[in-house]
Amino acid sequence: xxxxxxxxxxxxxxxxxxxxxxxxxxxxxxxxxxxxxxxxxxxxxxxxxxxxxxxxxxxxxxxxxxxxxxxxxxxxxxxxxxxxxxxxxxxxxxxxxxxxxxxxxxxxxxxxxxxxxxxxxxxxxxxxxxxxxxxxxxxxxxxxxxxxxxxxxxxxxxxxxxxxxxxxxxxxxxxxxxxxxxxxxxxxxxxxxxxxxxxxxxxxxxxxxxxxxxxxxxxxxxxxxxxxxxxxxxxxxxxxxxxxxxxxxxxxxxxxxxxxxxxxxxxxxxxxxxxxxxxxxxxxxxxxxxxxxxxxxxxxxxxxxxxxxxxxxxxxxxxxxxxxxxxxxxxxxxxxxxxxxxxxxxx
Numbered sequence: 652x653x654x655x656x657x658x659x660x661x662x663x664x665x666x667x668x669x670x671x672x673x674x675x676x677x678x679x680x681x682x683x684x685x686x687x688x689x690x691x692x693x694x695x696x697x698x699x700x701x702x703x704x705x706x707x708x709x710x711x712x713x714x715x716x717x718x719x720x721x722x723x724x725x726x727x728x729x730x731x732x733x734x735x736x737x738x739x740x741x742x743x744x745x746x747x748x749x750x751x752x753x754x755x756x757x758x759x760x761x762x763x764x765x766x767x768x769x770x771x772x773x774x775x776x777x778x779x780x781x782x783x784x785x786x787x788x789x790x791x792x793x794x795x796x797x798x799x800x801x802x803x804x805x806x807x808x809x810x811x812x813x814x815x816x817x818x819x820x821x822x823x824x825x826x827x828x829x830x831x832x833x834x835x836x837x838x839x840x841x842x843x844x845x846x847x848x849x850x851x852x853x854x855x856x857x858x859x860x861x862x863x864x865x866x867x868x869x870x871x872x873x874x875x876x877x878x879x880x881x882x883x884x885x886x887x888x889x890x891x892x893x894x895x896x897x898x899x900x901x902x903x904x905x906x907x908x909x910x911x912x913x914x915x916x917x918x919x920x921x922x923x924x925x926x927x928x929x930x931x932x933x934x935x936x937x938x939x940x941x942x943x944x945x946x947x948x949x950x951x952x953x954x955x956x957x958x959x960x961x962x963x964x965x966x967x968x969x970x971x972x973x974x975x976x977x978x979x980x981x982x983x984x985x986x987x988x989x990x991x992x993x994x995x996x997x998x
Contacts, residue, residue, distance in 0.1 A: 682707070686714045686741070693717065693739035697832050697851050697876055698840030702745035705872075708906045715765060716741045716878040718895040719829065724770050724797060731774055731795055738830050738843035738852060743874035746904055753868040754912050755833060755875065756905035762826040762860045762880070762898055769800040769809055769882045769894035779889040779973050785930070800894045802882060809882055809894050822883050826898065827859040829879030832915070836869035843878065845976045846928040850915045852879065853979050854888050854972035857917040857924055865907075865916040877902070888972040914942050917981065923947075923998075924969075924983040932978045936968065939982035951990040961988065 686704050694700060706712060716739075718724075723733045749755060775781070775792035782788040800809040800822075808821045832850025835841050846853045850866050858864060866873070880898030917924035925946060927938025940962060947958040965988045971979040986998040 681711060682709065683711045683713050684744075686712065686744075688715060688717075688741045690721070692741075693721070693878075694742065694876065695736045695739060695843050696840040697740070697834060697843065697849055697874075699834050699838060699870055699874065700743055702743050702872065702874065703741075705745045705747055706904050707747045708904060711760065711901055711903045712744055712875075713901050714741055714877070714899075716828070716880050716898045716900060718770060718897050719879045719892070720770060720772075720895065722897060724772070727797075727799070729797070731772060731797070736843075738879045740830060740843050740876040740878040742876035742878075743834065743872075744876075744904075745872035745874060746868075746906065747872070748908075749868045749873040749906055750871055751836075751868055752909060752911045753873075754907040754910045755866040755868050755873045756907060757831065757864045757866065757875065758903040758905070759828075759858065759860050759862055759864065759900075760903055761901040762828065763900075764802055764804060764824065764826055764880070764882050765897040765899045767802050767804075769802055769896045771798040771800060771890070771892045771894060772796065773890055777974060778891040779887060781891075800882070802894075802896070822894070825856055825859060825881075825883050826896075827856045827881050827884075828877050828898065828900065829854045829858075829881050829884075829893065831858050831864060831875075831877050833866045833868065833876070834870045834874035838870075842976075843876075846926075846972075846979050847977060848914055848928075850926075851928075852972075852975055853915065853926060853928070854879075854881070854884065854893070854975070855917070855926065855969075855979065855981060856881075856884060856971065857969075857981055862917055862919045865912060865918070867912050867914070868906075875904070887970050888974055891974045912942075914938065916942070916946065917983075921987075922983045922985050923989075924981050926979060926981050928977040928979045930976070930978055932970070932973060932980065935978050935980040936982070939968075939980045940966070943982045943984065947984070947989060950992050950994075952993050953990055
């Protein structure tokens with residue numbers, strides 16, 4: 652065999668080996684853990700509970716969620732009294748290797764509306780413009796009402812149909828998970844209605860496909876929960892519901908070992924975003940911007956006060972909801988305004 656042919660064969664063999672290595676690596680990274688929840692397995696709190704499955708960093712979770720009514724509302728005449736509990740959750744998923752002081756990384760790969768209609772509702776004692784236990788009033792509560800939103804997935808839109816007239820309008824779909832979070836610290840169990848440091852009922856459209864969410868790990872295994880699918884929602888979720896839907900979700904899990912954060916964060920190719928959840932609304936804003944300033948400082952070395960001034964000029968604020976026990980604000984900044992990372996890694 653001549654030397655040239657031998658070299659070509661060696662090169663070919665090397666390429667084959669490289670392809671096999673890359674393929675094997677991707678197979679490990681893309682291990683898919685499928686879980687189909689049963690009604691008896693649904694949870695109504697974020698807390699320490701027996702996991703439904705164990706995943707490793709790099710694994711993809713492929714699962715489904717029911718809507719915030721537990722799929723109980725299906726047709727005109729159904730009432731909220733048929734609902735067993737608010738915001739049933741799928742999970743928890745135990746993340747192998749996750750320990751307190753780590754950061755859980757949840758990359759949202761795909762969210763698909765699982766059905767052909769969504770539900771919206773008014774409930775007495777709930778909503779931004781209604782009397783609640785926090786804001787008691789002398790007038791009668793807003794009455795219970797239920798809207799059905801036909802969903803055309805081919806056109807990527809839902810249809811609003813007024814109850815008191817013949818008015819209709821179309822609404823573009825933006826599927827996201829209203830509930831996404833981990834077990835809280837100190838052994839607490841938090842209602843699936845309440846957003847806080849662990850995430851929870853954030854009602855954040857930022858929890859959508861293409862975005863990455865970061866959570867502080869408070870307990871061994873992190874214990875990830877998800878649920879409360881929304882087909883679309885306006886800022887503030889002021890009447891108390893979005894277009895509530897069941898969801899098919901695919902998310903990829905990773906860990907940042909030894910990196911502690913205090914509140915959930917979001918990131919995509921354009922922006923970084925920090926969440927604050929509290930009442931009153933101005934305290935939620937203070938938490939969100941303080942977290943964002945800390946993130947910028949840690950990553951870039953820009954001083955807190957310089958970051959504070961920069962955000963005063965180019966920062967953005969999104970009120971995701973103001974109906975839950977804690978209100979939620981997300982503060983964000985586009986990466987194009989930020990210095991390079993100290994690590995040299997691109998934003």
